[in-house]
Amino acid sequence: MSGSSQTPLDPAAGGVTDARGATAAEEAVEARAAGAPRRWTVTRVALGLVAAVVVVWLVVKASEDLRQFAVVSLNGITLAALFFVVASGFTLIFGLMRVVNMAHGSLYLLGGYLALEMQDSWFKEEVGGLGISLAGEAGAEYDLVGWLVPLVLATLIIGVLGVIMQQVFLRWNQGQDLRQALITIALSVIFADQMLAAFGGISKDIKTPTDWPESIALPGDVRFGFFRGVIVLGAAVLIGLLLWWLITRTRFGKIVRAGVDDREMVSALGINVQLVFAAAFFLGAVLAGLGGVLGGTMISLAPGEDTSFLLNSLIVVIIGGMGSLAGAAIGALALGLVDAYGDVYLVFGDTDLTNYSILLTFALLVAVLAVRPLGLFGRPA
Amino acid sequence: MSEPLLAVEELHGYYGTAHVLHGVSFTMGAEPVALIGRNGMGKSTLCLAIAGLLGSATGSVRLDDQELLGKPAYKVAGAGIGYVPQGRRLFESLTVDEHLEIVGGRSKGEWTPERIYELFPRLAERKNVSGTSLSGGEQQMLAIGRALVTNPRVLIMDEPSEGLAPTIVENLVETIKELAAGGMGLLVVEQNLGVATTLAERQLVMITGSIAAETTAAELAGDPVAQRRYLGVEPLPDAA
Numbered sequence: 004m005s006g007s008s009q010t011p012l013d014p015a016a017g018g019v020t021d022a023r024g025a026t027a028a029e030e031a032v033e034a035r036a037a038g039a040p041r042r043w044t045v046t047r048v049a050l051g052l053v054a055a056v057v058v059v060w061l062v063v064k065a066s067e068d069l070r071q072f073a074v075v076s077l078n079g080i081t082l083a084a085l086f087f088v089v090a091s092g093f094t095l096i097f098g099l100m101r102v103v104n105m106a107h108g109s110l111y112l113l114g115g116y117l118a119l120e121m122q123d124s125w126f127k128e129e130v131g132g133l134g135i136s137l138a139g140e141a142g143a144e145y146d147l148v149g150w151l152v153p154l155v156l157a158t159l160i161i162g163v164l165g166v167i168m169q170q171v172f173l174r175w176n177q178g179q180d181l182r183q184a185l186i187t188i189a190l191s192v193i194f195a196d197q198m199l200a201a202f203g204g205i206s207k208d209i210k211t212p213t214d215w216p217e218s219i220a221l222p223g224d225v226r227f228g229f230f231r232g233v234i235v236l237g238a239a240v241l242i243g244l245l246l247w248w249l250i251t252r253t254r255f256g257k258i259v260r261a262g263v264d265d266r267e268m269v270s271a272l273g274i275n276v277q278l279v280f281a282a283a284f285f286l287g288a289v290l291a292g293l294g295g296v297l298g299g300t301m302i303s304l305a306p307g308e309d310t311s312f313l314l315n316s317l318i319v320v321i322i323g324g325m326g327s328l329a330g331a332a333i334g335a336l337a338l339g340l341v342d343a344y345g346d347v348y349l350v351f352g353d354t355d356l357t358n359y360s361i362l363l364t365f366a367l368l369v370a371v372l373a374v375r376p377l378g379l380f381g382r383p384a
Numbered sequence: 385m386s387e388p389l390l391a392v393e394e395l396h397g398y399y400g401t402a403h404v405l406h407g408v409s410f411t412m413g414a415e416p417v418a419l420i421g422r423n424g425m426g427k428s429t430l431c432l433a434i435a436g437l438l439g440s441a442t443g444s445v446r447l448d449d450q451e452l453l454g455k456p457a458y459k460v461a462g463a464g465i466g467y468v469p470q471g472r473r474l475f476e477s478l479t480v481d482e483h484l485e486i487v488g489g490r491s492k493g494e495w496t497p498e499r500i501y502e503l504f505p506r507l508a509e510r511k512n513v514s515g516t517s518l519s520g521g522e523q524q525m526l527a528i529g530r531a532l533v534t535n536p537r538v539l540i541m542d543e544p545s546e547g548l549a550p551t552i553v554e555n556l557v558e559t560i561k562e563l564a565a566g567g568m569g570l571l572v573v574e575q576n577l578g579v580a581t582t583l584a585e586r587q588l589v590m591i592t593g594s595i596a597a598e599t600t601a602a603e604l605a606g607d608p609v610a611q612r613r614y615l616g617v618e619p620l621p622d623a624a
Contacts, residue, residue, distance in 0.1 A: 257486045260477040267437050268473045273461035273488035273534045382476075 046373050053370065064348045073225050075347050076340070081231040083339025084239030085298050089312055090319035090331045091246060092290025098263045098326025099283045101180065102173055105187035107291050108313030109194035114161040114292030115299030115308075116202045118153035119209045126152070144213040150300075153209070158292040165288020166281050174277070191309065199306050206305035209296065235297050242290070246328055259283060263326055318364060322371045324381025333379055341367050389413045389569050390434075390465075390538045395443035395453075397426070397433045397593075404429045405441070406593035412571065414537070416564040418580040418601075419573045421590035422616045427573045428470050430590070431542045434571075435467040436460035447538065458488065466536025470543045470573075472527040474515035481511040483530050493535030500529035503559065521552035528559070538569035545579045557582055577615060581605050589614045 065072035093107045126149025168190065176182045211230050218226045219233065250256035258279050262269045270276045295304075298312070319338055323330025345360030377383065388411035397405030404426045410417075421427055432438040434445050436457035445453045452460045461467070475483060484497035501508035504525040510518060515526055524544055531539060544560065545553045553576070560583055564570050574580035580587060581601035589597040597614070604610055 254486060257478060257482045261475040261482075261486055264475040264477055265473050267457065268469065268475070269486075270457035271435050271437060271461055271467045271469070272486065272530065273458050274486065275456075275458045275488070277456075 050370050050373060060348070061344065070223065070225055071347070073221070073223065074227060075343050077225075077227050077232060079340035079343030080336070081228075081236050081301070081339075082342055083335040083337075084236045085294060085301060086315050086319050086339055087239050087332055087335035088242055088297060089291055089294035090316040090323075090335055091242065091328060092287035092294070093316040094320045094323070094326055094328065094331045095246075095259075095283055095290070096287035097320065099259050100173075100177075100280055102169075102183050103180070103187070104287070105184055105313060106168065106191040106194060107187075107287075107316055108309035108311070109191045109198075110161050110165060110288050110291035111295040111298065111312045112198060112304060112309040113164070113194060114157050114295030115209065115304040116198060116295075117160055117292075118157035118296040119207055119299060119304060120202075121153035121156060122149055122209055125149070143210070145210045146214070147212045150209070150212050154293070154296045157296055158289050161292025161295070162285045162289035165291070166285045168288075169281060169284040174280075191313070195306065195309055198309075202304070204306050206303045207299075208303045209300040211300060231301055235301050238293075238297060242293075243328070243332060250328060255279070255282065318368055321368060321378055324375075324378030326382075327378070327380035330378055330380035337367060337371075338364060389448060390571070391444070391446045391449075392430075392434065393444040393446075395430070395433060395441060395445060397429050397438050397441040399429070399438075404593055405433060407443070408590075408594050410588055410595050410598075412538070412569055412586070414567050414569045415586065416561075416570040416572065416584035417586045417588060418584040419571060419588045419590060420575075420577070420580050420615060422614070423575075425590045426593040427590050428542050429593075431467065431469070431540050431571075431573060434460075434540055435465055437467075461534050461536075462488070464535070464537035466531035466534050466539040468524075468527045468531045468539065468541040468544060470546065472523050474518075474523055474526060474530075476514065476516045478515055479512050480507055480515060480518070480526055483515050483526055484533050487530060487533040495532045495535045497529075497533060500532060503532075504529060520548050521556070524548060524552075524556060525559075532563075536568065538571060539563065541570065541572045543573055543575060545574065545576045553579060575615070577604070577611060 061072075089107070089111055093104065096102055096104050096107075122145065126145055128144045128146075128149075130144055168187075172186050172190070173183055176186065211234075216229045219229050220226055248256075250259060258269060258274055262276055262279060266276055269279075294312070298304075298308070302308075315338060319331055319334035320326075321334070322337055323332070323334030341363050342360070345363040346357055349356040349360050349363075371379065375381065391411045393409050395405055395408040396403065397408075406426075408426075408430055419427055419430070429438060433441045434452075436452065436455055436459070441453060443453060444451060447463050447465060450463060452463055452465065455463075478486070481497070484500055501511075504522075506522055507525055507529060510522065515523070518526060528539075528541070528544070541560070544556060548556065557579055560570065560572070564583070570584070572580065572583055574583070581604060585601050587599045587601055587604050588595050589599065591597075591614070599610065604614075
């Protein structure tokens with residue numbers, strides 16, 4: 004508490020040491036630990052200004068075309084929903100086992116490809132004899148079963164694959180962060196090549212059931228994609244609620260949380276942590292696979308999507324804080340919105356900077372880490 | 385002395401390349417035993433090794449003639465070793481109630497969460513509070529309660545009085561004595577000589593990784609030279 008009485012905004016304070024020899028930075032840390040009110044540092048003021056500029060820019064753009072703004076926002080939110088499904092699995096595995104599963108994106112893509120293959124080979128109903136031959140797959144129909152069965156099967160297969168990966172490659176390297184990272188990177192490279200060989204390099208997508216509507220009408224004369232807006236968003240909300248229930252209400256969840264805090268103590272209480280780890284890895288992989296099926300339907304499946312979704316998951320959990328479910332939700336939302344707004348609104352007069360929208364993602368990352376080095380909901384390991 | 389319940393023989397333990405335990409041997413029955421010694425003598429390491437939490441150890445730790453060394457910690461706990469670690473190591477993310485709820489092992493026995501709440505009414509009042517926001521004394525109660533729910537036959541307590549106010553320590557000592565009277569084996573590591581001698585008649589002295597001497601509470605309390613030698617502490621003001 005004593006720290007709060009000193010002059011807060013002195014640009015030179017960072018390097019000046021006081022009588023006790025503690026730098027201002029150290030003091031700030033102490034003050035925060037003691038529950039003192041946050042101080043106005045140069046970084047914070049700068050970030051606040053940037054945030055204000057961004058908000059003003061969005062308000063200006065929104066007032067120019069409100070309908071476009073609504074659609075872009077919905078795009079961002081639904082993208083966030085997909086990010087959340089994938090990243091929640093990633094953060095679950097990291098939180099409990101401290102394993103940064105660099106093959107998480109591969110599980111995502113493989114889940115999508117498996118579902119696609121199943122849908123293509125088992126559930127495609129050719130609509131023949133009409134003589135109207137549109138391009139590509141337009142002559143085929145799919146029913147609800149033809150979407151759901153591949154989804155469930157592919158998701159379960161990916162879950163089992165995740166457990167095999169953990170048991171065969173990661174279990175005997177527990178606590179060896181670097182080795183585990185390298186092993187999973189190696190796996191992701193192998194997966195990527197095998198998937199390229201098996202499924203080709205052309206972008207494909209999983210088809211929604213033919214009788215599902217293309218889009219839904221929203222108030223204000225806005226139309227938005229049915230699958231994106233209803234199915235993906237609904238699935239993400241449902242998964243979020245289910246995970247929250249699992250983590251907070253069930254014995255499994257309580258053990259997982261205890262394991263995140265202190266793995267050794269959990270096993271000293273007579274709990275087989277290895278079994279819990281395997282279950283958590285299964286669940287994490289299932290979420291990656293499910294994300295792959297949703298993403299493969301909503302966007303597309305192509306080589307490179309694996310690393311792209313690994314990167315997205317990493318950014319989401321770094322923003323939100325490794326191991327936190329709420330953090331994954333907030334991080335996904337932030338990333339999804341920044342992605343969506345950056346893709347459309349980075350136009351200043353005649354200069355079109357939308358190509359650089361990817362950089363905004365990293366600006367977001369830097370901004371969050373500058374203020375909260377452990378992420379929004381992160382805690383020291 | 386009662387028949388050996390826990391038998392430790394020639395136990396060697398390592399932290400990485402550091403050889404910490406140099407052939408520890410002792411036996412104990414369903415009785416309270418204090419393990420004393422200066423800092424860095426390997427007392428906590430011995431606790432870890434018995435609880436199955438020390439990565440590399442050789443020798444033998446037997447509970448009722450069942451070899452425990454080399455088994456994973458959850459099986460050691462399941463066999464009946466309860467562990468109350470130094471610093472308590474409660475789970476930050478769990479409430480008091482959840483701490484008692486997750487416990488596995490032999491959780492079907494007489495020690496249930498309800499009985500823990502009877503033993504420590506303070507905890508019952510704070511069921512839904514996060515474990516780590518309790519006071520020091522309450523945290524220690526919870527750490528003990530959590531270990532009791534595994535229904536241990538031998539309870540290992542590493543410095544239970546550490547960092548607690550004297551009046552709290554007094555209450556704690558009473559509770560631990562009750563547990564011992566109930567027929568549970570108790571191995572208590574203590575730096576606080578008063579606590580150690582009140583809790584147990586048998587006093588094992590640990591020096592550089594092995595049991596160097598065994599003495600009794602009465603003998604130790606009346607021998608300031610031994611106190612200084614074994615513990616490096618100033619003698620007790622009076623042998624209470």
